[in-house]
Amino acid sequence: MDHYIEIVIYCAILLLASVLISPAQTSSEIVIATIILEAGGESSAGAMESVHEVIVNRSAKRKMSKRDVCLQPYQFSCWNDMQIARQIAKAKSHPKWGEAFLITMDTATNFTDGADHYHADHADPYWNKHMKVTAIIGRHIFYK
Secondary structure, eight states: OHHHHHHHHHHHHHHHHHHHSOSSOOHHHHHHHHHHHHHTTOOSTTHHHHHHHHHHHHHHHHTOOHHHHHHSTTTSGGGTTOOHHHHHHHHHTSTTHHHHHHHHHOOOOOSSSSOOEEEETTOOOGGGGGSOEEEEETTEEEEO
16 A cells, blocks of 8 residues: 555655746656666566666766666667667566556665676677676576
């Protein structure tokens, strides 16, 4: 029940923000959408939390906001087309939007042992050759 109340409060805040803030997307929407679009289809425990961990770890390492980390070119495939408004709308319609919001409130998880990179298990990017695998969660492999 507590999660339901938090979600209702969050929705009210987002509604108010959409009226008071410009059409530009809020930082929290970008982060939540990144979590959803990258791992919302995963059923493995910790899948969405792990994407959030990578965002948080990159933010600290690069001294950038979580929003800016998410929107860096070719860092998270969900933003490669830079159709931000469309992708956020898609993420908002996902049934795990509220769960992803709650994940962004908790920075104490450590499913990935400090990973700052990951990729889908069907990919083999050039950058992973000299990195240490820290976790495999669902369909993603995590590195640092």
